[in-house]
Amino acid sequence: KTPPAAKIENPVIRLSTTTSVNDSGLLPYLQPHFEADTGYKIEITSAGTGAAIEKARTGDADCLLVHAKSSEEDFIGEGFGEERLPFMFNYFVIVGPEADPAGIKDATTAAEAFAAIANSGSKFVSRGDESGTHVKELKIWEDAGIDPTEEDWYISVGAGMGQTLTVADEEMAYTLSDKATFLAHDDNLKLLKEEAEDMKNTYSLIAITPERWEDTNYAGALAFIEWMTSPKALDLIDAYGVAEYGEPLFFSMR
Amino acid sequence: MDGLIKAINLLFGENPELRQIIAVTLRMSLISTGISSLLGIPLGALIGSREFKGKHWVLRVTNTLMGLPPVVGGLAVFLVLSRSGPLGTLKLLYSVTAMVIAQVVLITPIMTGLTATIISIPAPRIRETAQGVGISAWRQMGLMVYECKSQLVSTVLVGFGRAIAEVGAVQIVGGNVQYKTRVMTTAIMMQTNMGKFHFAISLGVVLLVISFGINALVNYLESRGKA
Amino acid sequence: MDGLIKAINLLFGENPELRQIIAVTLRMSLISTGISSLLGIPLGALIGSREFKGKHWVLRVTNTLMGLPPVVGGLAVFLVLSRSGPLGTLKLLYSVTAMVIAQVVLITPIMTGLTATIISIPAPRIRETAQGVGISAWRQMGLMVYECKSQLVSTVLVGFGRAIAEVGAVQIVGGNVQYKTRVMTTAIMMQTNMGKFHFAISLGVVLLVISFGINALVNYLESRGKA
Amino acid sequence: MIELKDIKKIYDARVVLDIPHLVFDLKKRYALIGVNGSGKTTLLRILAGVLKPDSGEVTSSTPNNMGYMPQSPYAFRFSVEKNVAIAMDKEQVSKDQVLEALKAVGMDHLQHAYGNQLSGGETQRMALARMIVKPCNLLLLDEPTASADIRGTSQIEKALLKYVDDNNCTLILSTHSPAQALRLVDEVLFLDEGRVIEQGSAENVLHHPKHPVIQEFLDHWKI
Amino acid sequence: MIELKDIKKIYDARVVLDIPHLVFDLKKRYALIGVNGSGKTTLLRILAGVLKPDSGEVTSSTPNNMGYMPQSPYAFRFSVEKNVAIAMDKEQVSKDQVLEALKAVGMDHLQHAYGNQLSGGETQRMALARMIVKPCNLLLLDEPTASADIRGTSQIEKALLKYVDDNNCTLILSTHSPAQALRLVDEVLFLDEGRVIEQGSAENVLHHPKHPVIQEFLDHWKI
């Protein structure tokens, strides 16, 4: 089934992605399958969502895998990418200390949970880095009709998800996280609120347009996207994490 | 360019946050450089000024600790200060104090090693003369430090450079908490992660300018001190 | 403890990845230390060995650059090597070469500054004697470097320590690509981000052991060289 | 009495000092004479305890309050006054004493100069002032007037004799001037290749040496 | 002819050298004499070009191939041989020449020793070998025999005279020994507080000085 490597002009695909997909182990798990199936080699660099997209802007990526809809649309609007292809999702979750001092377990929506946190004056750690997660968090505060930014229980850390979870753990505070990073992260925090539709976190693939940098590996990017959206890859995604966490970390979109 | 103008606007404009960040940065760097110097210079002078068995090994360990990865040093301090750590009850994590502690852990070996290296150059001659008039080993050490004053000032500036430029440890134990423990480097890191590369570089330039100012000031004070 | 056992298992067990990471780490640190030494020591000797107008300012700038935040240096190298940068066509980003370039940018000022500081101690006496027999300024510089050999070896070890311990710049320009540019510090950072602190620390201990080994080796070679 | 037994110092397989047995009596004055490299400095350094012999030991019948001036004394980057005062304990320092010591070696006019900016002879004189500013009972001086001018040498010799008398002090110095040895000391030890080849009164060793090596050496003694 | 005009050197408002006019004739031998701190080293350093005067200038009628030995010459951490050879250009270095120079100052037995481990006198001799290993037409020596023993002094003086003769070289040295000046040089310059207070034949200045300061100074000239 392996296509002859000779047919591939440029076998190296540079994938720029966010820490959540990489640190959760999903990509390292998929990588060997992809490489074996297609004969391509994939070089994964992960960074904050902003940096991951920026690296695609500077021409240092062939393909993008991120989860920040509006930034992605801007990116494509500016003519850097071809098309945004949502292919998997998971959920944001609200995590916090086991004791749950704000009692958010009883809340029915995320906004309600946030309001409970604000009312109880419990600490809340915000990523504060304009990432997809941060944008989502701000949206929930807005829905709850609360502006927490000046409150002293509101800790804005300007950091990645992993570090934010660490701070929340230490401060016995609440935070909003994507589920994959939370499950992969070692800490004492408890998953307290898991919502359905309004806490959905969608990941998309974008092939970088070859128009700007002639050596952009467009064919490779398309091959990667094609493979990632193939039934085989989607099955692999749905299976990932079940063995370790008892549930999948990501859900494929078919 | 654009980023630099933005940074300068931040610095001198309405937004007081950059000024606040610079204040925390300076507080942290100056205090940790001070403490590291107070620990590292005497320790380095002790090692550099004397001949003793196992000196080679002490120097090797010091040299190795000079290459302690900031992240590892930061993590170690984190684990000590964390809620479940031995000093967890002090609740120092995510404070400027915690950052100072981490910096002291990282910089002290540097001050120690460089001081030992420098002091070892004039040490034999000073020792012979000083011992000849019955000066105690402790006072000898003091004299050696005095004689290497201007070189040790450079060493202190090296320490300060490390303190102000370090990000790994400071991020872990300080947490980059807005209005509290956010310093120049963690702010730069944040901008970088947000993909605002040029703005990050501009903040870096601001940091270098501050660094240069401190250097020039210290050099000026030192040259005045020479009379 | 658990983490350490895990790290040792990784190191000596079936999994060859840690060994591969260590190989990349050593390659990167040794090459960049070598290049920085070749640039920084002569430059520092040049500055330290002579008296010239504006020397003070040169020293201040060098001192300031010693405190260049790695993230900033890394970003600058990133922007130069990136596809949209002036050297984009070389396609060096996310390679060991790129990491070496970033390290050289960061370490060379350190080597330069420390060398200048050290050389300045014996310089006046050597200069007077050497000038008296008509030795050119260039050969004088060489003689000064020779005389400070063992101190400069320490300086090189300081540079190596920085190279092997640095993470910010290396992460940005190397990208922490598995099997390619992942080094000890970026691996440690990754573990830290996942909250696997003890494993991260254990990797740090492994790194320190390597660092110590290199130190001991260099010291051994140097003491043998003295005869 | 200071006694040396089986003292040996070896550098790279070369024996530079080899003293099976040697005794210095208390309150006597000794000069070490010998060609360059004969071991004078090495012997003084071992007596001063700043150098460890490879074998043998130095014993002393009484506790020594020792002063030792190396061949190239170190001058600190502070005032001449302070350079002299470092020899004294902090509490003892008396400006008058320091000035007196400086006067004795003809350096009082430079009391405020920086130690590290002195001329060669000035440095040596300052170092001598450092030695005589406080009492001691064993004074070891390595070529104390090698860089001094002839007037300075007279002055220093006078000061030294006075100091040794005042303090009832044992003096051991090295010198390249037989004339100086005759002026200053009771006994001369002639060193050759690390060995004391003759010891006796200054008069005997320098005017009537038994050893042909010394005879040949003294042939070079000109005005 | 080497001519000094209006040379002044001032440290912290203290004039340590003040020479309105001074001429050294070519191929003549000069000694600088004076008490410690009178400015001998300062004058030599200015002549050697290693120190800039605060005013005035030194001019030379012919291009100088100059050699200057400081009062405390530096000894490098490599062999005595190599220490001497550094004076020569890489291509010129000849083992025989080096060994000859070392022999001339009585240091050939230490050719393989480390320069930085020598005794005081040995260091000075090595430095002298470094000066005479290659030709020059202006030789400036700062107290070249201050640390040498009396036999070594004879040997060095002989070697120096031979070298100066062989090379037709102008010699300017400083010394604390009037006797040495009489043995080595044609003219003596007596320095006092930075001024040349008398200049003339060695015989005249040292045996029949006009200046009372010199008279008083020479009173201390003993054997």
Ligand SMILES: Nc1ncnc2c1ncn2[C@@H]1O[C@H](COP(=O)(O)OP(=O)(O)OP(=O)(O)O)[C@@H](O)[C@H]1O
């Ligand atoms: N860098 C300096 N700063 C201040 N004073 C200095 C400096 N160098 C020399 N001096 C002073 O200048 C004077 C002349 O010094 P110089 O070395 O020329 O004396 P000299 O005649 O060679 O003495 P000596 O016989 O002791 O070698 C001395 O009093 C000395 O203290």
Ligand SMILES: Nc1ncnc2c1ncn2[C@@H]1O[C@H](COP(=O)(O)OP(=O)(O)OP(=O)(O)O)[C@@H](O)[C@H]1O
């Ligand atoms: N650290 C050392 N390593 C090797 N050789 C040494 C060392 N120190 C001294 N020597 C040698 O030991 C011998 C005796 O040295 P010492 O300094 O005692 O001589 P000295 O009699 O004081 O000579 P001088 O009259 O020149 O001062 C010399 O030949 C010297 O080269």
Ligand SMILES: [Mg+2]
């Ligand atoms: Mg000696």
Ligand SMILES: [Mg+2]
């Ligand atoms: Mg002099």
